[in-house]
Amino acid sequence: MRVPIIAGNWKMHKTIPEALALVEQLKALTAAAREVEIVVCPPFTALYPVSDALKDSPISLGAQDVYWEPQGAFTGEVSPAMLTDAGCRYVIIGHSERRQLFGETDETVNKKIKAALQAGLVPIMCVGETLDEREVGETELVIARQIDGGLAGLTAAQVAGMVIAYEPVWAIGTGRTASADDANSVCDYIRRRIANMFGMENAQKLRIQYGGSVKPDNIAELMAQSEIDGALVGGASLDAVSFSKIVKFK
Numbered sequence: 001m002r003v004p005i006i007a008g009n010w011k012m013h014k015t016i017p018e019a020l021a022l023v024e025q026l027k028a029l030t031a032a033a034r035e036v037e038i039v040v041c042p043p044f045t046a047l048y049p050v051s052d053a054l055k056d057s058p059i060s061l062g063a064q065d066v067y068w069e070p071q072g073a074f075t076g077e078v079s080p081a082m083l084t085d086a087g088c089r090y091v092i093i094g095h096s097e098r099r100q101l102f103g104e105t106d107e108t109v110n111k112k113i114k115a116a117l118q119a120g121l122v123p124i125m126c127v128g129e130t131l132d133e134r135e136v137g138e139t140e141l142v143i144a145r146q147i148d149g150g151l152a153g154l155t156a157a158q159v160a161g162m163v164i165a166y167e168p169v170w171a172i173g174t175g176r177t178a179s180a181d182d183a184n185s186v187c188d189y190i191r192r193r194i195a196n197m198f199g200m201e202n203a204q205k206l207r208i209q210y211g212g213s214v215k216p217d218n219i220a221e222l223m224a225q226s227e228i229d230g231a232l233v234g235g236a237s238l239d240a241v242s243f244s245k246i247v248k249f250k
């Protein structure tokens with residue numbers, strides 16, 4: 001059985017005091033949540049203080065990006081070991097905003113995943129098609145390219161322990177969610193593709209999240225789908241009440 005995983009991607013929001021206020025509220029509001037893994041992904045500056053605040057909590061910490069080199073003259077970058085040092089267990093890699101705004105490619109995503117795994121982090125690899133790609137019927141083609149490129153050279157055991165987030169670009173921050181059926185069918189495609197590459201047993205272990213305008217009122221239907229094991233939540237994760245309702249989707 002795959003344990004559901006609900007992660008909040010705070011993007012470029014929350015100063016340190018704001019981040020601490022949010023996690024304190026979240027700890028209280030999710031204390032009764034069972035059989036679900038909760039992850040928060042604050043901006044880099046708030047990672048360590050949030051990690052400290054989460055010391056006695058089951059909520060896990062994730063970062064929003066990482067660089068693939070272990071150290072060196074890479075101004076502005078953050079290494080995998082720096083993230084584990086700051087208390088992270090997860091790291092989001094290849095978010096569509098990074099692909100679209102910061103030149104991230106399947107090749108850089110692949111390098112980052114390998115480096116993250118080496119450091120003991122669990123990558124949350126994001127994939128997803130744009131509206132144009134969906135409209136011309138290229139969703140599976142695009143997802144296949146991102147999966148094949150992002151996971152190239154990994155071992156089956158490494159892939160089995162990862163998380164993949166299917167985030168259709170047109171559903172992010174737009175209030176437009178993929179229908180639960182459509183989201184499930186792409187997640188099913190992702191799992192089948194990974195089964196072909198790494199074997200069915202490993203593909204069955206991997207957790208696949210849906211992301212894109214997830215809210216308290218659509219989470220239950222998404223989570224009821226057979227291939228959706230969780231959610232990567234943007235806007236609705238910035239508010240403790242709405243994120244805790246998502247976490248308690250049952």
Ligand code: 13P
Binds near residue numbers: 009167171211236
């Ligand atoms: P929204 O939930 O704001 O649409 O963002 C989704 C997302 O990009 C999470 O990574």
